Every structure is written in C-alpha cells, then in structure tokens.
Amino acid sequence: MNRFDSMMADFAIQISALKKIYGGRPILSDVNLAIRPGEAVALLGANGAGKTTLLRILATLSRPSRGTAVVAGHDCVKHAERVRERVGFVAHGAWVYEDLTALENLKFWTTLSGRPMSAETLRVALTAVDLDRFAHARVRTFSVGMKRRLALARLTLSHPRVILLDEPFAGLDQQAGKWVDEYLAAFKAGGGTVLLTTHSFGRGLGVADRIVILAGGTVVLDTPAATLSPDDVRRLYEAHAEDEA
Amino acid sequence: MSYARRAWIVLWKDALAERRSKEALNALFFFTLLLLFIFQFTLGGDRERLTDALPGLLWLGFVLSGLVGLGRAFLTERDHDCWEGLLLSPGDKSAIYLGKLAGNLLLMLLVEAIMLVLFGVFFNLDVGRHLPALAGVVVLGTVGFAAVGTLFAAMTAQVRARELLFPVLLLPVLVPVLLGSVKATEAVLAGEGLGGVTHWLKLLAAADTVYVAVGVLTFDAILEG
Amino acid sequence: MTRTLGWLVVLALVAGLVMGFLVAPRDAAQGNVQRIMYVHVPSVLVAYLAFAVVLLASIVYLTTRRESADRIGHASAEVGVLFTGITIASGAIWGKPTWGTWWTWDARLTSVAVLFVMYLGYLLVRGMVDDRERAARYSAVVGIVAALDQPPTMLKPGPSTMPGVFAATLLVNLAALALVYVFLVTKRVALLRREEEALA
Numbered sequence: 001m002n003r004f005d006s007m008m009a010d011f012a013i014q015i016s017a018l019k020k021i022y023g024g025r026p027i028l029s030d031v032n033l034a035i036r037p038g039e040a041v042a043l044l045g046a047n048g049a050g051k052t053t054l055l056r057i058l059a060t061l062s063r064p065s066r067g068t069a070v071v072a073g074h075d076c077v078k079h080a081e082r083v084r085e086r087v088g089f090v091a092h093g094a095w096v097y098e099d100l101t102a103l104e105n106l107k108f109w110t111t112l113s114g115r116p117m118s119a120e121t122l123r124v125a126l127t128a129v130d131l132d133r134f135a136h137a138r139v140r141t142f143s144v145g146m147k148r149r150l151a152l153a154r155l156t157l158s159h160p161r162v163i164l165l166d167e168p169f170a171g172l173d174q175q176a177g178k179w180v181d182e183y184l185a186a187f188k189a190g191g192g193t194v195l196l197t198t199h200s201f202g203r204g205l206g207v208a209d210r211i212v213i214l215a216g217g218t219v220v221l222d223t224p225a226a227t228l229s230p231d232d233v234r235r236l237y238e239a240h241a242e243d244e245a
Numbered sequence: 246m247s248y249a250r251r252a253w254i255v256l257w258k259d260a261l262a263e264r265r266s267k268e269a270l271n272a273l274f275f276f277t278l279l280l281l282f283i284f285q286f287t288l289g290g291d292r293e294r295l296t297d298a299l300p301g302l303l304w305l306g307f308v309l310s311g312l313v314g315l316g317r318a319f320l321t322e323r324d325h326d327c328w329e330g331l332l333l334s335p336g337d338k339s340a341i342y343l344g345k346l347a348g349n350l351l352l353m354l355l356v357e358a359i360m361l362v363l364f365g366v367f368f369n370l371d372v373g374r375h376l377p378a379l380a381g382v383v384v385l386g387t388v389g390f391a392a393v394g395t396l397f398a399a400m401t402a403q404v405r406a407r408e409l410l411f412p413v414l415l416l417p418v419l420v421p422v423l424l425g426s427v428k429a430t431e432a433v434l435a436g437e438g439l440g441g442v443t444h445w446l447k448l449l450a451a452a453d454t455v456y457v458a459v460g461v462l463t464f465d466a467i468l469e470g
Numbered sequence: 471m472t473r474t475l476g477w478l479v480v481l482a483l484v485a486g487l488v489m490g491f492l493v494a495p496r497d498a499a500q501g502n503v504q505r506i507m508y509v510h511v512p513s514v515l516v517a518y519l520a521f522a523v524v525l526l527a528s529i530v531y532l533t534t535r536r537e538s539a540d541r542i543g544h545a546s547a548e549v550g551v552l553f554t555g556i557t558i559a560s561g562a563i564w565g566k567p568t569w570g571t572w573w574t575w576d577a578r579l580t581s582v583a584v585l586f587v588m589y590l591g592y593l594l595v596r597g598m599v600d601d602r603e604r605a606a607r608y609s610a611v612v613g614i615v616a617a618l619d620q621p622p623t624m625l626k627p628g629p630s631t632m633p634g635v636f637a638a639t640l641l642v643n644l645a646a647l648a649l650v651y652v653f654l655v656t657k658r659v660a661l662l663r664r665e666e667e668a669l670a
Contacts, residue, residue, distance in 0.1 A: 093325040
C-alpha cells in the first residue's frame with residue numbers, strides 16, 4: 001500500500017465534493033462524507049434525492065461527474081476492480097438465476113469471482129441464512145425474502161470489508177427483515193463497514209451508528225444515531241428533506 | 246487457470262439454465278422448420294433454381310436463426326440485476342465474453358446441424374458426401390458470426406428498440422463473413438472441394454480472429470452498461 | 471482560425487470546379503458526365519479518411535475516456551456518412567447515362583453501400599442510447615468493428631494509369647474535399663462541445 005492508500009485506510013468510505021449529472025440534471029451537487037471502518041451509516045432521503053446514485057457510484061456501477069470516492073482504500077474510478085474485490089453490494093435485484101438451484105447460484109457467483117468453493121463451504125453459507133433445506137430447489141420457487149437471504153449468503157462468501165445496501169428491507173416481511181438486521185449487526189461486530197439506504201424509520205436504524213440525510217444533492221444532516229428515537233429521526237427527516245420526486 | 250475457469254462457469258451456467266428451460270432450443274427448432282417451409286413456398290416451384298440457390302438459402306437460414314438465438318443471449322442477465330452482478334464480480338470481464346461466446350457458438354452450431362439435416366431431407370441436399378469440408382466452412386463462418394453477435398447482443402441488451410438495433414448493427418458487419426461462407430459452401434456443394442476457395446477461407450479465419458480479439462478487448466466497456 | 475479555414479475551403483472548391491469543368495478535357499467515350507468522377511472518387515477517399523479517424527478516435531476514447539476523442543469520432547462519423555452518401559449518389563448519376571443502370575452489385579459499389587449502412591448504425595446507436603457516456607462507449611465499439619470490417623479489396627489500383635491532367639484534377643478535388651471534411655468536422659466538434667457545456 002502506498003502512502004496515499006494508507007492515509008485513506010483511516011476511512012472505509014471517503015467521499016469528497018462528489019457531483020453527478022445525469023441527463024442534464026445535477027443529481028448530486030456536492031457530497032462529502034467519511035465513514036470509519038466498523039461504522040454503520042443509514043442514509044435517508046426522499047425519492048430522487050440521489051441515495052441510489054451515490055450508492056451506485058461507491059459500488060463502481062457508475063462514475064461521478066466530478067469529485068472523488070474512495071472505498072476500502074481504493075479510488076472508485078481509477079481502481080474499480082480493487083474496490084469490487086473488497087465491497088459487497090445488495091440492491092433490489094438479488095443476482096439470482098431462476099432456473100438454477102440455490103447451491104448452483106452460489107457456485108456460479110463464487111467461481112466467477114475467482115474464488116471457487118467446495119460444496120460443503122457453500123452449504124455452510126446456506127445454513128447460516130437458514131436456506132439449507134432449499135439447497136437443491138430452483139430459485140424460481142423462492143419468495144422475495146428467501147432470495148434476499150440467498151443474496152446475503154453470496155455476500156458472505158465474498159468476505160467483503162464494506163457492504164453497501166440499497167433499501168435492504170424493501171419488500172421483506174417482519175421475519176426476513178429481522179434476518180437482515182441480525183446479519184448486519186454480526187457483520188459490523190466483525191469489523192465490517194455498512195452503508196445502507198432506507199425509507200423505513202424502524203428497521204435498519206437499529207444497527208446504524210449514524211444517520212445521514214441527503215437532500216438537494218448534498219448532505220444536510222449527519223448525526224450520531226445513539227440519542228435519537230425513530231420518531232426523532234422522522235421529525236428530522238421531514239424537517240430537512242422535501243420530496244423531490 | 247482462473248481465467249479459463251471463469252469463462253467455463255459462464256458457459257456452465259448458460260448450458261444448465263438452457264437444459265432446464267429448453268426455451269431457446271425449442272423455439273429455434275420450430276423456427277428452423279418454419280424457415281424451410283417458407284423457402285419451399287417462395288422458391289420451391291423451380292427445382293433447378295432452388296438447387297442453385299441452396300448455398301445461399303442455407304446461410305440465409307443460419308443468419309435468420311442466428312439472429313433469433315443471439316438476440317436472446319443476454320436476456321436472462323437482465324432479471325434480478327444479474328448484469329450488475331457480472332460487472333461487479335472481480336476479474337477480467339473478457340472471460341465472461343468468451344464463456345458467452347462459447348455458449349452461443351454451441352447453440353448456433355446445434356441449430357445449424359439440425360438445419361443441415363432438414364435441408365438434406367426436404368431439399369435433397371447431399372450433406373453426407375461433403376460433410377467434412379462443409380462442416381469446416383460452417384464452423385469457420387459461425388465463429389465469426391457468434392463473435393460479433395455476442396458483442397453486439399451485449400451492447401443492445403439494455404437499449405430500447407433492441408430488436409431493431411441488433412440486426413441493423415450486426416448484418417452489415419457480417420457481410421464479408423457471409424460472402425466468404427457462401428462462396429466456400431458453393432464450392433463444396435458443387436463438389437469442387439476447398440482447394441479453389443482458400444482465399445475465402447483465409448479471409449474467414451482472419452475475420453474470426455479479429456472479431457474475437459475485438460470482443461475480448463472491448464467487452465469490458467460494453468458491460469459497464 | 472475557422473474563418474481562414476472557411477476561405478481556404480472556398481478557394482479549394484473553386485479551384486476544383488475550375489479544374490474539373492474547364493481544365494480537364496472532355497472524355498472521349500463518356501462525354502461530360504465523366505466529370506462527375508472528380509466528385510465521386512475523392513468523396514469515397516475522404517469517406518475512408520473519415521472512418522479511419524473514427525477508428526482512431528474510438529480507440530483513444532476507450533482507452534483514455536477523454537470526451538474530446540468522443541466528439542471527434544462522432545463528428546467524423548457524421549461527415550463520413552455524408553461523403554459516403556455523396557459517393558453513392560454521384561456514382562448513380564454517373565452510372566445511369568454511362569452504363570445504363572443506377573446501380574449494380576459489383577464488389578466496389580456493394581462495399582460502399584454496406585459501409586454506408588454500417589456507419590448509419592453507428593449514428594443510430596448514438597441516437598438511441600440516452601446516457602451520453604454509454605452512447606460514447608457503445609458507438610466507439612461499433613466504430614472499431616466497422617472499420618476493421620473493411621475488406622482490403624478497397625485499395626484497388628487507381629489513377630496510376632491515368633494521363634496527367636486527369637490525375638491532377640483528381641488530386642485538386644481530393645484536396646478540396648478533404649478540406650471540406652476538416653472544416654465540417656471542426657465546426658461540428660465545436661458545436662458538440664457547446665451543447666455539452668450548456669447541459670453541464
């Protein structure tokens with residue numbers, strides 16, 4: 001690691017003066033955010049505020065128009081591949097092939113990432129998300145919650161240092177949502193960094209150390225979550241964010 | 246080697262999914278059958294004219310079924326954001342291209358083999374007599390077809406009016422390969438063997454190499470979406 | 471700078487016209503219609519120049535992601551398509567009185583027609599992909615594939631067997647059309663850049 005990288009290692013995620021223009025409109029105008037390793041941050045914002053755009057830039061799915069984003073010690077644009085090796089991304093789509101079984105899906109993704117694993121290792125991952133009984137069932141038969149759990153199993157197998165989640169509780173029932181909460185808590189306890197976007201004021205905030213609100217293309221609030229109740233958060237949200245849809 | 250294994254796992258995934266759903270193979274088989282009927286209705290009256298046109302018709306059939314097969318090549322990646330999964334998986338993305346290319350090539354060759362059999366049955370094409378040379382030409386032509394086709398299929402998978410843009414982009418680029426393949430096939434079916442068309446075969450081999458190389462080098466830029 | 475270039479273009483075109491209509495002798499066999507060769511041949515050569523530039527610009531863009539390379543490729547493709555169209559049209563106008571048909575499927579004409587459609591496809595990709603950056607990447611790939619697809623049969627022997635004054639007229643017109651190309655591309659690139667700045 002060179003000197004620059006070791007400086008950046010102080011932060012798991014560091015975003016400076018990030019700007020993103022899409023179709024002539026500035027979605028993000030000036031985002032600055034720093035997240036330490038082991039922190040969990042919940043990003044709130046109205047529809048169209050740019051939460052997903054920001055997350056996708058950090059996941060190297062999109063390039064910023066200006067500014068820099070450094071994740072897990074590497075620049076998202078210049079060293080995208082190295083970021084991809086260290087970061088896990090969970091969005092609405094669960095990255096599943098419906099005609100394949102749960103086990104086959106895991107086999108595909110781990111081998112594609114250059115880390116082929118034995119069937120036993122894959123089974124252990126399935127057991128951890130309680131999908132072991134469905135190892136040989138085609139994913140077509142899975143519910144949304146089961147697909148999300150399979151995605152988390154896949155995520156674990158890649159041993160990321162940072163996880164980015166876009167609305168991880170959307171479409172999940174209570175039980176499945178509890179799963180995700182516990183998963184994130186365990187991940188954080190292991191030293192991992194979490195950045196998630198969420199619309200719900202109860203779930204996801206449980207694991208968060210900080211609440212960040214995005215509005216008008218920039219960060220308008222960045223505060224520790226410890227002292228806030230879900231109602232406090234809702235009030236802050238309504239005060240700072242207007243629906244930009 | 247990790248690169249080869251990654252290309253292989255893509256092929257494995259596509260083959261497995263296709264074996265389970267059988268979507269592409271069934272559709273293409275019926276499509277092939279329909280094509281033969283259309284050829285018969287439009288050209289079948291004059292037996293001699295049909296026999297003269299057979300090499301061209303054969304490749305016309307290959308192209309039309311190839312367009313259908315290739316056009317669907319990346320459709321499953323669009324569900325559940327698998328496309329992004331491919332992009333975010335670490336490693337050289339060209340391995341994915343080669344895996345996809347291998348899968349498409351196998352599918353196309355299978356359909357072409359079926360079409361050859363059907364041509365043999367319905368149009369009295371003596372495939373067996375010229376088989377080795379014919380097979381060689383078909384493989385050479387199809388590799389080039391599949392190489393550009395896979396690249397452009399990836400490109401158009403997420404564009405609106407994909408069904409229009411894909412053939413519009415692919416067909417002009419295929420003209421040299423098509424020309425070479427038809428000329429060589431003519432020579433083979435006329436019993437002349439491959440000796441007289443070596444320059445066409447060289448062209449095909451060169452084109453195939455160039456197309457695969459371009460695919461490997463540029464697939465990364467396409468996958469970025 | 472463009473003003474000087476513009477005047478240079480006008481000058482060159484006038485020179486070309488003078489050479490084509492006044493200096494070059496009337497063709498014995500074909501008559502005056504043969505003079506259209508002085509538009510037809512330079513047009514196709516300039517078109518090839520344009521697409522070679524597209525190839526280079528596309529490669530540069532994919533490796534450096536510099537937007538200026540993308541603008542040059544885009545502009546050059548448009549002008550290239552224009553010149554290809556002129557080639558086909560002038561060829562047809564030449565062909566009808568001379569050989570009796572507007573069109574024939576010989577190797578040369580067919581490959582020019584295919585060339586035309588290929589780069590129309592390039593422009594179509596630009597038009598149908600909304601995201602500017604994505605359109606740039608996709609069309610760069612198309613630009614590379616299309617250029618590599620041109621068979622070497624294009625470089626057939628040319629004016630070497632022609633008497634001096636014909637060759638000279640051809641060269642003057644070639645220079646004139648090449649200058650037109652440079653002028654149009656320069657203007658178009660500037661326009662593209664202003665469009666982008668307006669959006670940002």
